[in-house]
Amino acid sequence: MHPLAERIQNKDERALARAISYVENDHPEKLDLLKDIHAMQKKAHYVGLTGSPGAGKSSLVNRLITYLRSLNLTVGVVAVDPTSPFSGGAILGDRVRMSEHFTDPDVFIRSMGTRGSLGGLARTTKETVRLMDAFGFDVILIETVGVGQSELDIMKIADSIAVVLNPGSGDVVQVFKAGIMEIADLFIVNKADLPGVPKLLSEIDSMLDLVKHDAPYRPPVVQTISVQNKGLEEVWGELISHRAYLEESGEGHERRARSLKQEVIEVVHYELMRTLLLKEEKGGFQWVADVQDGSLDPYTAAEEILERWNKNQDGKE
Ligand SMILES: Nc1nc2c(ncn2[C@@H]2O[C@H](COP(=O)(O)OP(=O)(O)OP(=O)(O)O)[C@@H](O)[C@H]2O)c(=O)[nH]1
Ligand SMILES: [Mg+2]
Structure with a gap:
């Protein structure tokens, strides 16, 4: 077994942190490590939280951690922030927002920066979740900003997906357009202290009628005021119900199978x-100049690359 895997099994948080760095930096031993931790996963409840910038996701995560700890549950958090290339604002904000939990050994928080491409980020995030699961947290919270394709990809690893909306924001249309409505399992109307709640509730309701009218599970809508600790119990209650639904209906199994594939x-x-x-690259990308000066079209160039690759593979056999 990889020494880091063994240390993770023994609940060494520093080993977990190191393993996540392996994943982020594409360390040569990364795949070996992931192989070893695969069987160690304990199937934590993976909860995704997504929504527009500033919707209050981090505040919710922070308060939810406190709530879950009061139930004696251990919590891993992955905050994904592809929007701040220099790991500035938001991640720093998250650090401050969640700093009260840093001394708690049963809480582990990691912000994922922008290392690699966005596709790489989705993969890195999922692998980080797998590592945290192997460590043995009861709940793993995954926070992503925005509603792009990459966020959607990341969310697909979650068992339960919560979409955070604010009154008076006009978010619902965005969410609907981005296809988030289809994957949402729970709607959280955060900042319910602000005006416009009834309007937002009825907008969500009509969208749900449209998208989920014959779905076996109609996502519930919960109101929260995270800065006042309001609604957290309801959020957790709905997440527990959703998890029960996943198990009873067999959909949880299906989702995990799809995600593994x-x-x-x-x-x-x-x-x-x-x-x-x-x-x-070793060959010096010789086609680049030809494509750029027009003497080679992009499709032939791509074809030639693939042919070279295929020949190369044949040569190895
Ligand atoms: N009035 C009100 N403000 C809130 C509430 N929840 C969060 N906020 C405020 O909204 C702002 C954004 O909160 P964050 O938790 O950083 O939001 P976020 O969705 O994590 O933001 P990004 O990660 O930057 O996308 C902060 O100033 C919070 O204090 C709430 O329930 N009511
Ligand atoms: Mg945040």
Whole structure:
């Protein structure tokens, strides 16, 4: 067994932190490590929180941690922030917001920066969740900003997906357009102290009628005022109910199966691209100039790259 895997099994938080760095930095031993921790996963409840910038996701996560700790549950948190390339504002904000938990050994918080491409970020995030699961947290909270494709990809690892909306923000239309409505399992109307709550509730309701009218599970809507600790018990109650639904209906099993398939494809995709492009780079990317000056079209160039790759593979056998 990889020494880090063994240390993670023995609940060494420093080993967990180190392992996450392996994942982020694409360390040569990364895949070996992930292989070893796979069987150690304990199937924590993965909860995704998504929503527009400033919707109050981090505040909610912070208060939820306190609430979950009061129930004696251990918590891992992954905050994904692809928008701040220099790991400035938001992540720093999260650090401050969640700092009260830093001395609690049963809480582990990690912000994922912008290392690698966005596709890489989605994968890194999922692998981090897997590592935290192997460590043995009861609940893993995954916070992502925004509603882009990459966030959607990340969210697909979650068992339960909560979408955070604010009154008076016009978020619902955005959420609807981005296809978030379909994947949401719970709506959290945060900042319920602000005006416009009834309007937002009725907007969510009509959207749900449209999108989920014949769905077996209609996502509930919960109101919270995270800065006043209001509504957290209801949020957790709904997440527990959703998890029970996942188990009873078999959908949880289906989701995890789909997610595993996707993870395999992502690893292959990434490793293949990495080795292939490394090879091309060694060859000096000779096609670049030809494509740029118009003497070679992009499609022939791509075809030639693939042919070279195939020949190369044949040669190895
Ligand atoms: N009035 C009110 N303000 C809130 C509430 N919850 C959060 N806020 C405020 O909203 C602001 C943004 O909160 P964050 O928790 O950083 O929001 P976020 O969604 O994590 O933001 P990003 O990670 O930057 O996308 C902060 O100033 C919070 O104090 C609430 O229930 N009511
Ligand atoms: Mg945040």
